[in-house]
Amino acid sequence: MPTAAPTPPEPAQAMSGDAWVPTVCMGCYNCCGIRVRREDGQVVDVEGDPLAPNSQGHLCAKGKARFLDLHNPERITTPLRRRNPHKGLGVDPQWEPIGWDEALETVTARLDKVRREDPRRLVIAHFDMPGYGISKAFGTAFGTPNFHWNRADYCGAAPHSSHLLLNGSFNAEVDFDLCNYIVLWGTQLGHIVETIPLHAAHKLADARARGCKLVVIDPFCTNAAAKADEWIPIRPGTDGALALAMLNLMLNELGLVDRPFLRACTNAPYLVRADGHYLRDEGGGKPLLWDAAAGHAVPFDTPGADPALEGEFDTPAGRCRTALQCLKTHLLQYDVEAMAHVTTVPAEVIRRLTREFCAAARIGSTIEIEGRQLPFRPAAIHFKRGSGAHKGGFHTTLAMHMLNLMVGNLDVPGGQRGVNPVGPFWNVQQDPDGMLVPAQMITKYNRPYPPSEARVPVTLDLHELFPAALFTRGLYAWGISEPEKFGIDYTPEVLLHGRTNLMMNSHAPEAMAETLRKIPFQVSFTGFIDETAEFADIILPDAHDYERWDLFPANDPYAFITPGPGEWYWLMRQPAVQAPPGVRPWTDVYLELAERLGIRDEMIAVGNTIWGIDPRHHLTPGRRYSVRDIAERQARTLIGDDFSFDRLRETACMITGPKSIEQAYPRPFFSARVPVYFEHLIRTGEQVRAVTDELGLDWDLAPYTPLLTWFPCEALEPDGDYDLLIVNFKVPFHNFSISAENPWIDELSVANPYTYHVMVGPRAAAARGLADGDRVVIESRHGRDEGTLKVTELVHPECIAIPGTFGHWARARRISGAGKSTAFNRLLPPPGLTRIDTLSGQIDTCVRVRLRKA
């Protein structure tokens, strides 16, 4: 018989009795403050926490529905061992229950062997924001660089990198309070999708009510487009072409740019030599700009200089142009009429959109806030993964963002803003070239700027080949499948996996199955046996987040604390109920595995740094700690020595004080410059060329250019009868694939006209003799799925729109499956050279398909 967990989770305060327990939602990654209702030891309801600024007592559909998952009869409460050695789609693993001790002994023995032979052969895959600190500390102590394999196909390797370069932060948002003109580009910010969703939804509804214009650019008329004053459909993968056409208009025709901002806060005036590099002070020192008053080049930080923004100048090092001049000349190729043809957005719409945006930005205006005169730019363009998940995604997202930069709206009142680039214990930095370097606390992965050195990969996500990228998590499948191709001299042996359904979230499952079969031993931490866990050798029953403590704060400030004016607030996840016997949070199991492996002290030593614990509160080697203990030390560091868990009785949200004006609107208060010209990519590209030449790799070096460029996706080329482009969009009541197994959310999806359908326009349907409600087959060159057709005017005529991440097929996950919905990701190929942005690692989700009646 299975034994109970050896060390039950420590009880939350007042764990018994009926109560509303304040904690943090994990229905998506946003960490909204909630209150969970416990009666008779069961969770029976959940509400938004009225005291948490990110929810203010509200909740979304998935956040409200997900407590029902605790009542799912398919929940696993005992470890399982696979009896069937054959792993495959639809293959019964023939589980047998085992005890925790036996399970952990088996896992420990395998890990111990790997660690002694080559610790890099361990790969860790979780998507669990507050848990990342645990897996990273464990992985580092173990000796593997391979942690954080997860949903990068969905995530924004390109947009996050762009926000880091231009805002100095990881995520971005809009100053809804003051903005008068918002463009949402391939995203649904403010529509319960994306960053800080409850707060953003309320703020955007307020903004629209006072007359803020909303424009949405998207191939499908999403919820956001439905609420917009104007929906602009676009051919997928051409967003970069549209952005560059708009930039061309702004710079070369309209001249509507914020010239003082460009002079003082960007590298626009830096002088560029014929070879593309900055003209520098003697001895390779500071970049120079042209002082128009003095008539010669001076270091960029020369006081009193009058920097020329445009023009060519003779210097002792030859003829140089300003960076802005280089960009202006380069942009001439993005002719509006030509780009109208590429994007299918009419030229007059491109012109009007550009004029409206520039006019709304009120370049040159100021506003008084708290007695300070600040730039006022009430117009913003916001983009995310939808427009960025393409070949050349980094350039595309930077081109969209460059429209913001040109009007000077970055992190000023009314404008586009990064999520807290400056905070109470972090600040943006400036490098010797005068350029912005995001706070170390924010760039905890690879740094897009300054870039790292290109190297022969040692990590299976291949990030060493992407020195100017934030992360390349989507490429694990490539590195695991073909390590020798990249000079990696080992193969993975063990996969520790949980809370990320690689099978459904990545690409064609047959290809992912091949990848997983290359890893001989897989351990899945999960509450339910999903498609990826069906490949596991050992399953360890994981707790629901209502049953666990977490590292603190749950809401990382660079992503999930509301930017702009307000207060600094920090949320702590605490359990509302005890996990059932036999169920343990994966994070606590990692701590026990470290102990069993004899690496607990190393993990604690690494953890003290990773977890940001003040030295006065450091964890001591030789002692056993729980996740709760670690969270307590983190809270003492951040909240103060007087922190006690008693503070969590009324709310899990702790407020440490108001934001200063310098934190709320940081851009006017720091001198670091942001790039219009990406000089660093020249050298980085040369390094990547040297490494890929050494490896004999065919590689795409085209994106390593300092000037923003549009790179067409492979899928834009005609390909026989594969004559439609697939496009994916998020549904506000779903989050990835996990919500698709909730009966209440499933019911919404069945009732909704689009969620479980695939959408084409009337002409595309008629051309194939298809009608509304027909069962259809959608085939790409990489995979196929079936679906139910919805004929609609709401989709670009060249596209078939497939929402969400649906279509489960695991034995225990049948609510949304069984022909009810369609799985977009089944149609995607595994990552490969033609399918990725070699600059950011972003995976291109543009794929051609053919459509026929089933």
Add this chain to the structure above:
Amino acid sequence: MSRYAMVIDLARCNGCNACVVACKVEHNSPNGIVLTAILEAERGQYPQANRIFFPVLCNHCERPPCVPVCPSKATTVRDDGIVLVDWVKCIGCGACAQACPYDQRFYVKDNRVGFPGAGEGFTKPGTFKPPRGVVVKCDFCFHRVDEGLQPACVTVCPTDARIFGDRDEPQSRINQLIARNNAWSLLPDKGTRPCVYYVG
């Protein structure tokens, strides 16, 4: 005296469906039954096409056509205007559902809630669970309202698109919203005088 009503601001509703789930939780709504829904409609032709989100629920009519047709007098109107079904008296004949011009009454054939294979399924403690063979509808969360709370769909809404209040309080927010925004209600020609109003 109170006279409860709801205003739905269509401009603020973004179709997130949080209200639908909150209502299901609060009422132990059987699988397949929702007492409030977000209807969707398409308008226009590509690319000038658009989508409309339209929340619906029982209108708690001042002249409810569902009341006189009930043979067992199960449907009653409280003094504060909330229209309720007494499941003890309800015989499930469906006459009210036929009489309702808004299609906002639902017959409970199967009252299981939640996961298949979980027996009777989930029941929220302290709330009513409809038995089989009766008709259910929105009850303005009278059990919450009587405790001074807002209906569940109002509390949960991320954009405050639903506003609940008392028409007998002259300065109440809903009276102001109704007066200032040319509020309208559904099927005025039916003479039902709904207490659910739409603006925006």
